[in-house]
Amino acid sequence: MRKIYVLDTTLRDGEQSPGVSLTAQEKVEIALQLERLGIDRIEAGFPITSKGEIASIQAVAKVIKQATLVAFSRSKEQDIDAAREALKGAEDACLHIFLATSPIHREYKLKMSKEKVLDTLEAAIQYGRKYFSKIEFSAEDASRTEVEFLCQVTERAIKAGATIVNLPDTVGFATPDMFGQMFKTIRENVTGIERIQLSTHCHDDLGMATANTLAAIANGVEQFEGTINGIGERAGNTAVEEVALALETRSDVYQAKTSMVLHEVYQTSRMVSKLTGMLVPGNKAIVGANAFAHESGIHQDGMLKNRATYEIITPATIGVTSSKLVLGKHSGRHAFKERLIDMGYHLDEEQLNTAFAKFKELADRKKEIVTEDIRALIDERAKEGPVPFQLDQLHISFGNHSIPTASVRLLTEQGDVMEDCAIGGGTIDAVYRAIEKATGFSAELEDYQIHSVTQGKDALGEVHVILHQGDMSSRGRGVSTDIIEASAKAYVEAINRLVVRQREPERDGNISLH
Numbered sequence: 001m002r003k004i005y006v007l008d009t010t011l012r013d014g015e016q017s018p019g020v021s022l023t024a025q026e027k028v029e030i031a032l033q034l035e036r037l038g039i040d041r042i043e044a045g046f047p048i049t050s051k052g053e054i055a056s057i058q059a060v061a062k063v064i065k066q067a068t069l070v071a072f073s074r075s076k077e078q079d080i081d082a083a084r085e086a087l088k089g090a091e092d093a094c095l096h097i098f099l100a101t102s103p104i105h106r107e108y109k110l111k112m113s114k115e116k117v118l119d120t121l122e123a124a125i126q127y128g129r130k131y132f133s134k135i136e137f138s139a140e141d142a143s144r145t146e147v148e149f150l151c152q153v154t155e156r157a158i159k160a161g162a163t164i165v166n167l168p169d170t171v172g173f174a175t176p177d178m179f180g181q182m183f184k185t186i187r188e189n190v191t192g193i194e195r196i197q198l199s200t201h202c203h204d205d206l207g208m209a210t211a212n213t214l215a216a217i218a219n220g221v222e223q224f225e226g227t228i229n230g231i232g233e234r235a236g237n238t239a240v241e242e243v244a245l246a247l248e249t250r251s252d253v254y255q256a257k258t259s260m261v262l263h264e265v266y267q268t269s270r271m272v273s274k275l276t277g278m279l280v281p282g283n284k285a286i287v288g289a290n291a292f293a294h295e296s297g298i299h300q301d302g303m304l305k306n307r308a309t310y311e312i313i314t315p316a317t318i319g320v321t322s323s324k325l326v327l328g329k330h331s332g333r334h335a336f337k338e339r340l341i342d343m344g345y346h347l348d349e350e351q352l353n354t355a356f357a358k359f360k361e362l363a364d365r366k367k368e369i370v371t372e373d374i375r376a377l378i379d380e381r382a383k384e385g386p387v388p389f390q391l392d393q394l395h396i397s398f399g400n401h402s403i404p405t406a407s408v409r410l411l412t413e414q415g416d417v418m419e420d421c422a423i424g425g426g427t428i429d430a431v432y433r434a435i436e437k438a439t440g441f442s443a444e445l446e447d448y449q450i451h452s453v454t455q456g457k458d459a460l461g462e463v464h465v466i467l468h469q470g471d472m473s474s475r476g477r478g479v480s481t482d483i484i485e486a487s488a489k490a491y492v493e494a495i496n497r498l499v500v501r502q503r504e505p506e507r508d509g510n511i512s513l514h
Ligand SMILES: CC(=O)SCCNC(=O)CCNC(=O)[C@H](O)C(C)(C)COP(=O)(O)OP(=O)(O)OC[C@H]1O[C@@H](n2cnc3c(N)ncnc32)[C@H](O)[C@@H]1OP(=O)(O)O
Pocket: 013, 016, 046, 048, 049, 050, 073, 074, 075, 076, 098, 099, 100, 109, 110, 140, 170, 233
């Protein structure tokens, strides 16, 4: 397997993400994690940016022992001097000089002719070589540069003393075929190419950064550059973790590998997200929250039978404990049953079918069903059976300038319909009054408690009530994604218990709480 070097530029190009600015301490923390991740070269910053940037790189230089520390620099002596200052304490240092080479950058940004570009990069590299044995030269906007000129640029950089030549796709314009071909041409036409390492650095403007990086690797580059989670200027850089895992998973195609400690990938991603404030989208490859989560019944069934049906990487590879079978609207019986067994429930086929139907009903109203939701569902199901009253329909009307009104429709054991409506001091008061009128049963509400079973706006609400009537009292519990419905269910359940006790006083006793 060919070794591919990784230059991580989270602390430089990653920090160029709009709104991101890392303190020295944060840079140190991330750099140490990058070292644990087995990154070969850590680009810690762009020293000429500010005094604070130099101090941050110096702080990183003090702690980094294994990786090569890289500092970025324009083709200017003042930038190189700032880089010298920043890297003076580094165990192993590399100066990274860049200059744009494409027609548009030459004409409008740099206002330099081709000759001037060649002379400028040569002078800068020669100046850098006085202080650094390792020099990377980047031809900014290489993918939009005339390929013959890019050959001249690369050759001049090698002659001047560069040890790595990086050809970036600065604005994410390249396509994989075109980009691969560019490296092939460079390898075949540049004198002295065997003396240096070729590198690539891609941006994700068209979502092709990883594909372009892999095309470059397939065409012989020895180093790729990227950032953790793909953060960076505009749409970001190549995500280091994506390329590393692509090489690992498709070694049959690329025959190349990084030295990255892959089980540190997830931890690194979390840290970078936390410290930069750049959230990782749920569907992000490798490190997104859904990368190892399965919600669809057919996929879950496949996973339970053989995980390779729907996973090409094991979560443990990147340091995630396990895959997740998320229960939701699209889930099927296999996954539901598996979760019940994990929770210690053993239902027969009929019970499972009833519980599954309830689960689907809930899933229509709630995005993700968690263990506590299922427990609430099963406990609810356990108390089903013929009851004196069953809540069938509930309507409420509420406005901050109107009187709360509720109407309810209940079904009796015999199938009779009992309907009524009421107003109240609040919505729940109105609902409870309507239930009392419909059932003809009135009791004193001694206690009312509500809490959320799970987290989030769509969480199940659980209501507990205690009712008193004469010397009898009873409890009721109701669960629903809607707290008014949960409240009504709890009230009806408590009334049912009172009714049953009144019918069978000798069995239930008069004053016990259930
Ligand atoms: C592809 C990349 O990611 S490039 C890196 C981008 N990152 C950053 O720019 C972040 C840090 N930058 C900064 O703090 C500032 O831009 C500094 C300190 C570098 C320069 O600031 P200023 O001196 O105020 O210049 P400003 O940023 O406005 O303009 C850039 C100048 O550098 C020149 N320049 C751009 N690239 C290079 C280069 N590789 N080599 C030499 N000169 C360059 C531009 O032509 C322009 O020169 P001009 O002033 O003669 O027109």
